[in-house]
Amino acid sequence: MTHISRIASVLARRHPEIEVRPGSTGTAAYAHDAGTRPRVAHPDAPGPTVAFPATVEQVQDVVRVAASLGVAVVPRGAGTGLSGGASADVGQLVVSTDRLDRVLEVSPADELVVVEAGVVNADLDAHLAPHGLFYAPDPASYETSTIGGNVATNAGGLRCAKYGVTRESVLALDVVLADGSVLHTGHRSVKGVTGLDLTSLFVGSEGTLGIVVRATLRVRPRPVARRSLTAFFPDTLRGAHALVALAATPVRPAVVEFLDGPTLRGIDAHSGSDLSARGGSLVLVELDGYGIDEQTRDLTAALAAAGGTVRVESPEDAAHLWHLRRHGRGVGRGEPRWFVGEDVAVPRSVLPDVFAYLPELERRYGVEASAVAHAADGNLHPLLSRPVRADDAPDVVPPDLAEAATALVRFAVAHGGTVSGEHGIGTVKRDWARLELDDVALRAQHAVTAALDPHALLNPGKALPVLEPRTPLDGPVPRAAPSTHPDPVPTTV
Amino acid sequence: MTHISRIASVLARRHPEIEVRPGSTGTAAYAHDAGTRPRVAHPDAPGPTVAFPATVEQVQDVVRVAASLGVAVVPRGAGTGLSGGASADVGQLVVSTDRLDRVLEVSPADELVVVEAGVVNADLDAHLAPHGLFYAPDPASYETSTIGGNVATNAGGLRCAKYGVTRESVLALDVVLADGSVLHTGHRSVKGVTGLDLTSLFVGSEGTLGIVVRATLRVRPRPVARRSLTAFFPDTLRGAHALVALAATPVRPAVVEFLDGPTLRGIDAHSGSDLSARGGSLVLVELDGYGIDEQTRDLTAALAAAGGTVRVESPEDAAHLWHLRRHGRGVGRGEPRWFVGEDVAVPRSVLPDVFAYLPELERRYGVEASAVAHAADGNLHPLLSRPVRADDAPDVVPPDLAEAATALVRFAVAHGGTVSGEHGIGTVKRDWARLELDDVALRAQHAVTAALDPHALLNPGKALPVLEPRTPLDGPVPRAAPSTHPDPVPTTV
Numbered sequence: 001m002t003h004i005s006r007i008a009s010v011l012a013r014r015h016p017e018i019e020v021r022p023g024s025t026g027t028a029a030y031a032h033d034a035g036t037r038p039r040v041a042h043p044d045a046p047g048p049t050v051a052f053p054a055t056v057e058q059v060q061d062v063v064r065v066a067a068s069l070g071v072a073v074v075p076r077g078a079g080t081g082l083s084g085g086a087s088a089d090v091g092q093l094v095v096s097t098d099r100l101d102r103v104l105e106v107s108p109a110d111e112l113v114v115v116e117a118g119v120v121n122a123d124l125d126a127h128l129a130p131h132g133l134f135y136a137p138d139p140a141s142y143e144t145s146t147i148g149g150n151v152a153t154n155a156g157g158l159r160c161a162k163y164g165v166t167r168e169s170v171l172a173l174d175v176v177l178a179d180g181s182v183l184h185t186g187h188r189s190v191k192g193v194t195g196l197d198l199t200s201l202f203v204g205s206e207g208t209l210g211i212v213v214r215a216t217l218r219v220r221p222r223p224v225a226r227r228s229l230t231a232f233f234p235d236t237l238r239g240a241h242a243l244v245a246l247a248a249t250p251v252r253p254a255v256v257e258f259l260d261g262p263t264l265r266g267i268d269a270h271s272g273s274d275l276s277a278r279g280g281s282l283v284l285v286e287l288d289g290y291g292i293d294e295q296t297r298d299l300t301a302a303l304a305a306a307g308g309t310v311r312v313e314s315p316e317d318a319a320h321l322w323h324l325r326r327h328g329r330g331v332g333r334g335e336p337r338w339f340v341g342e343d344v345a346v347p348r349s350v351l352p353d354v355f356a357y358l359p360e361l362e363r364r365y366g367v368e369a370s371a372v373a374h375a376a377d378g379n380l381h382p383l384l385s386r387p388v389r390a391d392d393a394p395d396v397v398p399p400d401l402a403e404a405a406t407a408l409v410r411f412a413v414a415h416g417g418t419v420s421g422e423h424g425i426g427t428v429k430r431d432w433a434r435l436e437l438d439d440v441a442l443r444a445q446h447a448v449t450a451a452l453d454p455h456a457l458l459n460p461g462k463a464l465p466v467l468e469p470r471t472p473l474d475g476p477v478p479r480a481a482p483s484t485h486p487d488p489v490p491t492t493v
Numbered sequence: 494m495t496h497i498s499r500i501a502s503v504l505a506r507r508h509p510e511i512e513v514r515p516g517s518t519g520t521a522a523y524a525h526d527a528g529t530r531p532r533v534a535h536p537d538a539p540g541p542t543v544a545f546p547a548t549v550e551q552v553q554d555v556v557r558v559a560a561s562l563g564v565a566v567v568p569r570g571a572g573t574g575l576s577g578g579a580s581a582d583v584g585q586l587v588v589s590t591d592r593l594d595r596v597l598e599v600s601p602a603d604e605l606v607v608v609e610a611g612v613v614n615a616d617l618d619a620h621l622a623p624h625g626l627f628y629a630p631d632p633a634s635y636e637t638s639t640i641g642g643n644v645a646t647n648a649g650g651l652r653c654a655k656y657g658v659t660r661e662s663v664l665a666l667d668v669v670l671a672d673g674s675v676l677h678t679g680h681r682s683v684k685g686v687t688g689l690d691l692t693s694l695f696v697g698s699e700g701t702l703g704i705v706v707r708a709t710l711r712v713r714p715r716p717v718a719r720r721s722l723t724a725f726f727p728d729t730l731r732g733a734h735a736l737v738a739l740a741a742t743p744v745r746p747a748v749v750e751f752l753d754g755p756t757l758r759g760i761d762a763h764s765g766s767d768l769s770a771r772g773g774s775l776v777l778v779e780l781d782g783y784g785i786d787e788q789t790r791d792l793t794a795a796l797a798a799a800g801g802t803v804r805v806e807s808p809e810d811a812a813h814l815w816h817l818r819r820h821g822r823g824v825g826r827g828e829p830r831w832f833v834g835e836d837v838a839v840p841r842s843v844l845p846d847v848f849a850y851l852p853e854l855e856r857r858y859g860v861e862a863s864a865v866a867h868a869a870d871g872n873l874h875p876l877l878s879r880p881v882r883a884d885d886a887p888d889v890v891p892p893d894l895a896e897a898a899t900a901l902v903r904f905a906v907a908h909g910g911t912v913s914g915e916h917g918i919g920t921v922k923r924d925w926a927r928l929e930l931d932d933v934a935l936r937a938q939h940a941v942t943a944a945l946d947p948h949a950l951l952n953p954g955k956a957l958p959v960l961e962p963r964t965p966l967d968g969p970v971p972r973a974a975p976s977t978h979p980d981p982v983p984t985t986v
Contacts, residue, residue, distance in 0.1 A: 109740050109842035154686045165684060167693070168661065181933045188909030189838035190870040191658060193647045193697045193917050194929050195938045195957055200660070200693030204686045221743040224787075247602050250714040251783075290744075291784025294717075345682035349602035377683045416681030424686050436687050440674045444945060445688045451944035452937060464688055 003069040004091045008049050010069065015061045019052040019099070023090050030094045034141075035082030035341075035428060040394045048074070048088040054099035056174065056182060056213045063211065063457075064180035066093050072460050075207035077118065077149025080141035082341065083426025085153065085206045085462050095211060097148045103127050104214070112171060112188060114216050117148025124217075133219045136163035139422070140326060148212045154204030156422030158326075161376035162254040162288070165422065167203045169218045175202055175210035178453040188216060201448070206424050206463035209452045223254070223288035227296060228318030231308030232279025236260040239281030240352040242306035243375045247348060249302045251295050253376065255286040257325055260355060262370030263383075267324050275324070279309060283375070284321060329372070329383065336388040338398055340405045344412035345379040345421030354380060357411055365404035379421035382408060410435060425463045434465040442467055496562040497584045501542050503562065508554045512545040512592070516583050523587045527634075528575030528834075528921060533887045541567070541581040547592035549667065549675060549706045556704065556950075557673035559586050565953050568700035570611065570642025573634035575834065576919030578646065578699045578955050588704060590641045596620050597707070605664060605681060607709050610641025617710075626712045629656035632915065633819060641705045647697030649915030651819075654869035655747040655781070658915065660696045662711045668695055668703035671946040681709060694941070699917050699956035702945045716747070716781035720789060721811030724801030725772025729753040732774030733845040735799035736868045740841060742795045744788050746869065748779040750818055753848060755863030756876075760817050768817070772802060776868070777814060822865070822876065829881040831891055833898045837905035838872040838914030847873060850904055858897035872914035875901055903928060918956045927958040935960055 008022040021027050027047030032038070053059040066073045074088040076096050088094045097118035105114040108131050115124060121142040125135050138157035139145055145155070151173065156165045163169075172186030186192065186199040202209055233239035243258055259267070264276040275282060283303060287295045300310045313321060346354055351373060358369040361384070371382040384404050392398050397405075409419055409432045419425070419432045437445065446467045450456075501515040514520050520540030525531070546552045559566045567581040569589050581587045590611035598607040601624050608617060614635040618628050631650035632638055638648070644666065649658045656662075665679030679685065679692040695702055726732035736751055752760070757769040768775060776796060780788045793803045806814060839847055844866060851862040854877070864875040877897050885891050890898075902912055902925045912918070912925045930938065939960045943949075 107840070107842065109737055110840040111740060112840070154690070156684055160684070164661070167690065168657070177933070177937070183933050183937050184931065185934070187838070187911045187929075188840040189872070189911055189914065190841075191649055191653070191838045191867075191872045191914040192911035193915060194912045194922075194926050195918065195934070196702075196941055197647070197660065197693050197697050198934075198937060198941070200690050201941070204690050209689075221740075221745075224743050224791075244602055247604060247714075250717050252714075289783070290787045291782070294783045298717075345680070345684045347600070347603040347605070347681040348683075349600065374684075379682070379684045418680045418682055418685035419687045421682065421684040422686060425688065429687075433687050436680075438677065440670070440676050441678070441688070441691075444670070444676050444691060447944040448689055448691070448694070448941055451940040 003071050004049060004093070007066065007069055007071050007093055011051065011062065011065055014065060015058065018054070018058050018062060021050045023047055023049040029079070030076065030088055031090070033079045033081040033084055033086040033426070035423075035426070036084040036087050038395050046090050048090050048092050048094050050094040050096055052096050052099050056176070059095065059100075059176045059211055059213050060180045060182065062093070062095055063176055063178065067178065067180065067455070067457055073211070073457055074459050075148070075152065075211045077146035077152070078120070078141070078144050080145040081149065081153060081424065081426060082343070083420070083424045083428045085424050085426035085459070086149070087427060097146060097213070100148070100213060106131055108133060110188060111219050111221075112216055113219055114214065115147050116214055117146060117151070117212050119147050121145050121147060121150060128219055132222050134222050135169065135217060135219050136160070137166045137169055147215055147217070151203055151212050151215055152205065152207050153424040154422070156374065156377070156379065158255045158257060158374060161256050161374065162252055163220065167200055170199055170203050170215060171218055172216035173199055173202055173212055174214035175212050177210045178455065178457045182213075183210060186216065190218070204424070206426065207459040208449055208463050210458065224290060225292040226254075226286060226288045227292050228313045228321065229285045229287065229296065229299065229310060230313055230321065231283040231285070231303040231310045233281045233283070233308050235280040236355050237352060238307050239283055240355040242283055242303055242308055243351050244349050245302055245306045246299075249298050251287070251299045251302070253285045253299070254288045255284075256374070256376040257284040258282070258351070258373040258375040259284065259325065260371050262368070263329060263372050266329055266370060270329070271324055273324055283308065284325060325372070337385045338388055338392070338401050339383060339385045340397060340401055342380070342382045342384070342405060342408060343420045343423040344382070344409055344417055345377060346412050346415050346417035348376070348378045350415045350417065351375065351378060351380070353415065354411065357408070358382065361404050361408060365400050365407070367401055367404045374421070377421065378417065384408070406432065427462060430465045437465065496564050497542060497586070500559065500562055500564050500586055504544065504555065504558055507558060508551065511547075511551050511555060514543045516540055516542045522572070523569065523581055524583070526572045526574040526577055526579040526919070528916070528919070529577040529580050531888045539583050541583050541585050541587050543587040543589055545589050545592050549669070552588065552669045552704055552706050553673045553675065555586070555588055556669055556671065560671065560673065560948070560950055566704070566950055567952050568641070568645065568704045570639035570645070571613070571634070571637050573638040574642065574646060574919060575836070575916045576913070576921045578917050578919035578952070579642070580920060590639060590706070593641070593706060599624055601626060603681060604712050604714075605709055606712055607707065608640050609707055610639060610644070610705050612640045614638050614640060614643060621712055625715050627715050628662065628710060628712050629653070630659045630662055640708055640710070644696055644705050644708055645698065645700050646917040647915070649867065649870070649872060651748045651750060651867060654749050654867065655745055656713065660693055663692055663696050663708060664711055665709035666692055666695055666705055667707035668705050670703045671948065671950045675706075676703060679709065683711070697917070699919065700952040701942055701956050703951065717783060718785040719747075719779060719781045720785050721806045721814065722778045722780065722789065722792065722803060723806055723814065724776040724778070724796040724803045726774045726776070726801050728773040729848050730845060731800050732776055733848040735776055735796055735801055736844050737842050738795055738799045739792075742791050744780070744792045744795070746778045746792070747781045748777075749867070749869040750777040751775070751844075751866040751868040752777065752818065753864050755861070756822060756865050759822055759863065763822070764817055766817055776801065777818060818865070830878045831881055831885070831894050832876060832878045833890060833894055835873070835875045835877070835898060835901060836913045836916040837875070837902055837910055838870060839905050839908050839910035841869070841871045843908045843910065844868060844871060844873070846908065847904065850901070851875065854897050854901060858893050858900070860894055860897045862897075867914070870914065871910065877901070899925065920955060923958045930958065
């Protein structure tokens with residue numbers, strides 16, 4: 001009898017108040033996140049055991065039991081991740097934060113909230129609206145993803161152009177560590193330098209250092225004004241160069257999104273819109289705050305000087321455009337296709353080079369390539385695809401497409417960028433992460449991880465490439481080998 | 494022959510190109526930082542050995558030699574710290590970053606600079622001005638302190654009200670680790686989530702994890718407009734309550750400083766100004782950016798509603814007021830006094846409680862208390878003092894003053910605040926840090942430190958209270974006992 005098969009019964013006996021679903025076909029959904037769901041359903045595939053603690057103490061109890069049985073723990077929010085960070089083997093215990101869904105405090109005077117990890121991003125924002133406040137980080141999954149998951153991945157979104165990523169909104173965390181103790185990091189004050197900045201260390205750690213159970217988050221007053229502008233350019237490259245020109249203005253929009261020509265055509269095909277009739281690429285901007293007319297004037301001048309056709313959109317048209325940007329990339333219609341969605345980030349000046357490289361990728365690898373970008377951050381979401389062919393293996397990304405994707409990641413890293421701007425490494429990007437992390441960096445990463453989770457109990461094998469045992473940093477123990485979970489390529493973006 | 498007495502000769506033999514000053518009375522200044530200089534000079538006291546590497550490779554060489562001899566390394570920028578973080582025993586090797594003073598790159602398009610650690614904050618800003626850019630973090634020491642020191646302490650300043658502390662301006666670091674290897678963290682892109690956020694971990698680590706040798710920093714366009722406002726209030730508490738009222742407006746000034754009544758009187762006595770004739774406390778604000786008239790209107794309304802007498806200051810008057818704020822607190826005139834300068838931070842709503850508590854401290858401990866605050870951040874710099882008495886020990890803070898200071902720190906921590914908003918823990922605040930870090934937090938802090946510096950080579954005993962060996966986190970080694978360096982109380986603020 002393996003330990004995982006015992007964990008449900010041990011938990012039921014010792015902690016009957018905690019809801020636990022033993023591994024079965026009914027928990028199969030917990031084997032994957034949104035990025036690693038197999039293309040072909042396997043109706044008989046069993047899932048992992050899943051625990052649903054409803055209090056911090058219950059999370060501690062679950063972790064202690066798992067540790068005592070040597071069962072690895074996979075923390076999970078809404079499972080909206082795109083890199084496999086919340087995927088779990090049948091031999092692992094998923095700890096869901098679904099029941100930790102309370103907003104514990106809203107303090108307008110201190111511009112902070114205290115929430116449990118399972119609170120949904122959009123629900124928090126709705127909770128704040130009556131107070132005239134908002135929570136800035138808005139990942140694409142904001143309608144369903146949880147704060148705990150946002151913290152674990154250091155989620156970005158559109159508004160981080162002005163307001164920063166999740167890290168910039170986290171003041172303090174409560175984290176259940178691998179030994180079941182609760183670590184309090186940070187404070188309720190904005191500033192604080194007592195000890196190492198463990199708050200930032202946990203943000204983006206993908207569940208490998210501890211389970212975030214509570215967060216004290218910085219919130220902000222809703223801006224006095226918001227305004228959306230479009231600038232259409234004759235082609236993709238003219239638009240990409242305009243993004244660089246924007247750096248020369250002092251305007252700092254809340255959102256700067258860039259949609260290339262193929263993306264506009266895909267949206268039109270999917271949504272019946274006419275964006276591609278208006279131009280060959282689109283810079284879509286949201287301004288906010290004081291001096292909205294002055295901001296509009298300076299931004300319009302810069303975009304027009306760069307060759308754009310600029311228009312201030314009505315609130316209704318703006319809402320429609322933002323909906324199209326968030327929801328319609330033209331994926332999923334027509335012939336069956338393989339898709340690989342990427343998440344590289346580059347210095348902003350490199351954006352035109354990336355967009356010039358996409359057609360080269362298409363020629364060299366026989367794929368189609370398009371990209372949207374959170375342009376102010378240099379964060380691109382390229383989409384590479386090709387039709388499914390009869391001789392393709394069913395659940396493995398075709399080698400030609402994988403090679404094209406790797407080439408693009410190499411391009412970004414070689415230009416001072418990164419493998420992942422906001423989605424995280426999970427299991428899907430472990431090999432790519434090795435392109436960015438040299439031996440010294442990888443040893444340091446593993447050393448810090450092992451310091452807080454010496455037995456690799458928490459989300460083992462995620463977030464970092466394997467460290468060869470022959471090159472440990474002076475002292476610490478390398479983490480265990482990665483999970484054997486198969487990782488099909490992400491098919492959503 | 495001890496190892497420290499050999500290190501100068503070993504370095505001279507192996508690396509003659511590196512400037513090294515053997516420990517002598519000529520290096521006595523390196524035994525202290527600005528916060529731990531003894532009140533009474535000891536002309537015969539020898540200082541530590543000091544190395545002045547001029548390249549990253551030379552830093553690596555110095556660290557390797559020190560490691561081979563088992564000599565602890567104390568990284569040092571300009572020595573302007575106020576918590577003893579750069580203080581060194583005669584048995585330790587100071588590694589100065591003085592010769593690492595090059596600005597390596599300015600990229601306006603990517604809004605970043607690459608600098609060596611020894612570049613002075615103000616020199617960087619001057620370097621950026623012709624490009625229309627500025628570097629936001631502006632600690633009080635900005636005219637002399639270095640970027641490396643700013644990074645090591647996560648320095649704050651006045652402008653972090655709007656632009657964040659040093660952490661928010663650091664994109665990437667090159668760090669020499671305890672084994673002499675160079676760790677590259679971060680990237681040139683704004684976003685990036687590959688692996689743990691080691692960049693943030695090194696920011697504020699006070700030289701205990703590695704020696705920062707290069708930094709890639711985010712810079713910003715100079716604002717289109719700047720405007721300074723004063724709001725004088727009848728007394729300290731009315732002013733402090735106005736700070737809370739500001740949270741209800743959507744205006745986010747670049748700087749919000751608060752000067753209480755005793756501070757205004759001290760400045761007047763020191764500088765011949767007439768601030769206290771204008772009111773009993775002062776909220777001094779700098780607005781910047783777009784919509785400066787709208788911002789002025791909304792802020793003026795809020796401050797006036799809170800009982801303030803508001804005035805837009807001319808650029809000349811504003812410059813004089815900011816000079817008074819930065820340079821004149823009335824310290825150092827008149828009878829000899831003991832001073833303790835603190836650096837607590839609290840949630841902004843607690844600011845009135847802190848200012849109400851200061852007179853209570855005065856009564857209970859027989860001290861005088863005043864405070865300025867970086868008010869938008871809730872970061873206070875209280876100044877506690879009393880006259881020197883004949884029976885005071887010469888270099889030890891009097892117990893009554895120390896108790897008053899500890900009471901204030903306890904007050905801040907009990908209200909969700911922190912021991913140190915921006916100065917760091919160093920040696921001076923190690924005991925106070927224990928008020929904030931519980932056993933779990935302290936074990937986690939030491940575990941992470943030991944993971945990167947397993948032999949406690951780098952700045953041992955700084956930044957963290959000692960961890961009792963009986964309570965290690967599962968696995969890691971606690972750091973060595975703190976240095977035996979005596980730490981007089983800071984006398985500057």
